[in-house]
Amino acid sequence: MEDAERPTILITNDDGIDAPGLRALVQVLVSANRFNVQVCAPDRERSAASHSITWLHPIEAKPVNIDGASAYAVAGTPADCASLGISKALFPTVADLVLSGINMGSNCGYHVVYSGTVAGAREAFFNDIPSISISYDWVRGKSNVNDFSLAAQACLPIISAVLVEIKNQRYPQRFFLNVDLPANVADHKGYRLTKQGKSFFKMGWKLVTSETQGERMSSTMTMDVDTAVPTETNTSSVSPEHLLFRREGKGPHLDDGDTDHKYLQEGYITVTPLAALSQAEADCHAYLKDWLSSIHELPSSSAL
Known part of the structure; x- marks a missing residue:
């Protein structure tokens, strides 16, 4: 209680x-x-x-x-x-x-x-x-x-x-x-x-066989190269006409x-x-203000 x-x-x-x-x-x-x-x-x-x-x-x-x-x-x-x-x-x-x-x-x-x-x-x-x-x-x-x-x-x-x-x-x-x-x-x-930075661990994709499909990142947000460990999540066979991919670390961890x-x-x-909203940086607004006002002056898509 x-x-x-x-x-x-x-x-x-x-x-x-x-x-x-x-x-x-x-x-x-x-x-x-x-x-x-x-x-x-x-x-x-x-x-x-x-x-x-x-x-x-x-x-x-x-x-x-x-x-x-x-x-x-x-x-x-x-x-x-x-x-x-x-x-x-x-x-x-x-x-x-x-x-x-x-x-x-x-x-x-x-x-x-x-x-x-x-x-x-x-x-x-x-x-x-x-x-x-x-x-x-x-x-x-x-x-x-x-x-x-x-x-x-x-x-x-x-x-x-x-x-x-x-x-x-x-x-x-x-x-x-x-x-x-x-x-x-x-x-x-x-x-x-x-303050929140722009750090990011770059990920890629690797074509895998059904025998390795259970491998994944031990913690999705850790994103360190040495955290990839085998975990048995699904050992069912995959149809030969299907392609199977898993994420892999490409690194390095980019920091700002x-x-x-x-x-x-x-x-x-x-x-x-x-907070809930991510505001674009100030120079983006300056660029887009000029860009948006010029759109009506561009040729139509049929003329491109």
Whole structure:
């Protein structure tokens, strides 16, 4: 039963309700004994689902036993889960704060466009609920599941501070926060306010046979060359007349300097305010203003 005196936190993610990042975040919040914890997360991995939503058919929600929390696994996207979780259709109260994560892999730069983790927080923002997306820069061969607990503990001061601002009605509604924690989270350098950069890990496509079709990226948003691991997802045969492709890393990770990805790699916990809209740069408007006014002077398409 929820304590009316405690703030309520809704947790979602894109790695699925059984993901270690989500479970670590829930455990840390429950152990703090200061919050009502709700969980509404996808019933399976939905990495890189971006902000897709289920529109044409109902989605199923099943209760899941998670100690200290009211939890449901939902057959939908992260955006679906956030929307359902704050709708009062599933839980009797609307959360004061939505947390999406902890994602297995960083979400910086252009990767926030693909990220289902960021979309979960953005959906709450659309509905005027303060939110934070949280990602851990998982490095295969170095990171382990205990790092998710360290990451959750490192975020607890931010979460608590945001809730204080919400309680005192001082928290702005013009943004949501995207938090990324460095691989060496145990020795992080502290919080760093950053801006979203344009970093991007270039991907390509490779023609594969049915024997290798199960290979994929261990975490879609990590996007490091060394994260590709074999995972058996589908071993059914493919018809000879069908072509089968999978993504592969082309690298390198392109960065643009003084932004979220740079400071994350330097060991900081990056805190980046985001909003729903991505505005084009000012010089684009100047160019398009002249271009648009000249369109009527161009010859018709039949004359080209």
